[in-house]
Structure formats: structure tokens, C-alpha cells
Amino acid sequence: MPEFRTIDAGEVRIRCAIEGEGPLVVLVHGFPESWFSWRHQMGPIAEAGFTACAIDVRGYGGSDKPHPIEAYAMEHLTADVAGVARALQPDAPAILVGHDWGAPIVWNTALSRPEAIAAAAGLSVPFTGVPARPFTEVFDALFTQRNRFFYQAWFQKVGPPEAEAEADVRGFLRKFYYGICGDAPDGAWPQKAADATLLEGMIDPDPFPAWLTENELDYYVAEFRESGFRGPINRYRNHERDFEWLQAFKDRKLEMPTLLIGGDRDPAFNGFGRIADPAALMREHATDLRGAHVLAGCGHWTQQERPEEVNAILIPWLKSL
Known part of the structure; x- marks a missing residue:
């Protein structure tokens, strides 16, 4: 089992499951999940020479659970991830990996704080830039x-x-x-x-x-x-706030190394229709995409449904950074 630590991320306290030593990899889950969603990745990441840190997003598990709906806006969730990374590795930028809602949290943490993030990977949800209208x-x-x-x-x-x-x-x-x-x-x-x-x-x-x-x-x-x-569902009640906050970054692209992994049976990955070329879609908004992998027959719970395949992609990418 990993070591559990509660980190003061600035606005709230975030529970982290931590395993290994080396460059920091922060793992961010989606809905309705937990740090536990990364149970198959933490050991391999640690064995590869990294510190694996899987967080409970605010509102979940052992992390703080503020009541107001607006406390779950993307601006605050990205601040939590950046705060955890800064607390655990203050002298170097961190690597981020996210799944489901964790992927937009990771993408937007990197977009809004590029100097603090060395690389970013998303599972299930590609980065498609700053939205043109609220979802x-x-x-x-x-x-x-x-x-x-x-x-x-x-x-x-x-x-x-x-x-x-x-x-x-x-x-x-x-x-x-x-x-x-x-x-x-x-x-x-x-x-x-x-x-x-x-x-x-x-x-x-x-x-x-x-x-x-x-x-x-x-x-x-x-x-x-x-x-x-309440906290987990509040994430979905902030689309307008997220849209307004993200407009400040609409002329930016992700310039750090990125990675995308999805399943061809995942409705979140395919959006409202199958993506013909996920790599081309990502490259419009990320200048250093180092892989866009589509797992045949895989549904939404990418790293849980296909842990060996995900690890076989994720670990070499981490080592290449």
C-alpha cells in the first residue's frame, strides 16, 4: 500500500497516496472515482524511478470538501494540483497524468501554469483548446x-x-x-x-x-x-465559470511533451462522434504530442480496464522525458 499524506495545497487540504522516489508524477482521477483508480499504475511508475502521487480531488475521499458550488470551478481544481506539486517538489516542474475529469484538470493546469509543468498526459479526454462557448x-x-x-x-x-x-x-x-x-x-x-x-x-x-x-x-x-x-457532482455545475476563466488563455498552446490514451468504446473519448484522427485533433492545440493511442474495445475506465496496455504506453513515455 502507498503512504498517505495530507498536503496543504493552498486553498484546501488534499489527500495523496504516494509511492516511490524520483521525479514527481501527479495522478488525477475523474468522476466518480478516487486515488484508487490509479492502483495499477502506482507501483510500475515507482519502479520506473519516479514518485507516484495519486490524489483525491477536492470533494472526494480524504480531501477537503467545501460546500459551495463555485469551489469546484476549474480555476480551483488546477490550483489544487499545482499546490500539491509545489509542496512535494518545489524546485522542479512536475509531470501530470489525468483521466476523465482529471484530464481537463491536468490539461488546464499545464495551460495556465506552463512553467510549473514538465509534461502532461490525458486518458479518455483529449485536449481541444480553450472552448468557444460554455459546454x-x-x-x-x-x-x-x-x-x-x-x-x-x-x-x-x-x-x-x-x-x-x-x-x-x-x-x-x-x-x-x-x-x-x-x-x-x-x-x-x-x-x-x-x-x-x-x-x-x-x-x-x-x-x-x-x-x-x-x-x-x-x-x-x-x-x-x-x-x-455533492462535491463530485458540483464539478459539472461550473461550465460557465470555467469558460470565463479559460478565456485568458485562448491564445496559448501546450508546448510541453504530451500524451493521449483513449478507448474506442469510450463515449468521453469519442465525444459526440468517433474521432477520426485523435493525434491531428490534439496537435492543433499541443505542439509536442508524443503519442495518441486508441485501445481497441476499451471503454471509459481506461487505466482500470486495460492496466497492462496503459502501463506499456505510459512508462516508456515517462522515461523518455
Whole structure:
């Protein structure tokens, strides 16, 4: 097991799981996850000669959980990552790796603080530059106005999404994890009317795919029963704030080494349609992309579903820096 430390990141205290010695690699998870999402990467990263530091994003696990919605804006989350990196390695820039929401957190930490970040890798979500409009406008036009359900529109409601998730944490996580994993059949993430709730029509598989054992699920369940879901879901309620903050960086590109890994069955990777050329998309906004890897048959939970493949890409990239 890694060593756990609580780091004063400036605005909040962040729990970090730390393993190994050497240049710092900060691992940032997504929704609804934990530092534990990186359990298959920490040992190999440490063995490769690095310090692996997997954080609980604010609102999760052992990290602070401020109540206000605006406390979960991208401006604050990037400050947390930069604060952890500065506390653990004050004299040199850090390497960042993020998955799901962790990928935009990593990309935007690097975009807003390029002098503090040596390299950045994203799993599941490519870097597509500073947005031209808030994402709320995008999903409103594509989904809500067409009477189609979209989970991020559901998350804009304050209270009902938390209540639905917290009523049966294990059931919620099983259905959510399964619905967008590579083992799920088409339709496991159901199409429904805009006024539906998230769990309506979702599948609780029996058995669950082997990439997540019951003991591993137990860890997540215990974390969310303790922390609740308000902080994690608040991340989705800041699209307008994020848009406004990011406009200051709209003329920048990422100039440090970058890496992209995604799954061809991951709806977050493919956006609203399959990406024909992920490398070309990234290179419009990142000048030193050193690989864009698409894992066949892999769903959303990239480093958990395909740990060996991810490590076989990630470790050589780290060593090449």
C-alpha cells in the first residue's frame, strides 16, 4: 500500500497516496472515482524511478470538501494540483497524468501554469483548446432542446442527483461504471427523455466485468458513503465559470511533451462522434504530442480496464522525458 499524506495545497487540504522516489508524477482521477483508480499504475511508475502521487480531488475521499458550488470551478481544481506539486517538489516542474475529469484538470493546469509543468498526459479526454462557448450551451442544443437525456444536464439540478446516487451507493457505482465500460453492450447507456433521472434504464450486471473486483468496488463504496456526491457532482455545475476563466488563455498552446490514451468504446473519448484522427485533433492545440493511442474495445475506465496496455504506453513515455 502507498503512504498517505495530507498536503496543504493552498486553498484546501488534499489527500495523496504516494509511492516511490524520483521525479514527481501527479495522478488525477475523474468522476466518480478516487486515488484508487490509479492502483495499477502506482507501483510500475515507482519502479520506473519516479514518485507516484495519486490524489483525491477536492470533494472526494480524504480531501477537503467545501460546500459551495463555485469551489469546484476549474480555476480551483488546477490550483489544487499545482499546490500539491509545489509542496512535494518545489524546485522542479512536475509531470501530470489525468483521466476523465482529471484530464481537463491536468490539461488546464499545464495551460495556465506552463512553467510549473514538465509534461502532461490525458486518458479518455483529449485536449481541444480553450472552448468557444460554455459546454452547457452545447449539450442544451444537442440534447435538452431535442428532449434527449444527457447526464450533465441532470447534474445541473442541485439535490436530486445526489439523492439518487446516495440512496444506493453500490448500485449507483455498478450501473455507472458498467454503462460506459468496454464490456457493456450497445444500449447499456440508455437513450431516454430529457426529464428522466440518471439511473432510469441503467443495467446492474451479474456478474460485473473482471476488471473491477468486489473487493475493489468495496473500497469505492466506502469512500462515497463517507464523502457523499455533492462535491463530485458540483464539478459539472461550473461550465460557465470555467469558460470565463479559460478565456485568458485562448491564445496559448501546450508546448510541453504530451500524451493521449483513449478507448474506442469510450463515449468521453469519442465525444459526440468517433474521432477520426485523435493525434491531428490534439496537435492543433499541443505542439509536442508524443503519442495518441486508441485501445481497441476499451471503454471509459481506461487505466482500470486495460492496466497492462496503459502501463506499456505510459512508462516508456515517462522515461523518455
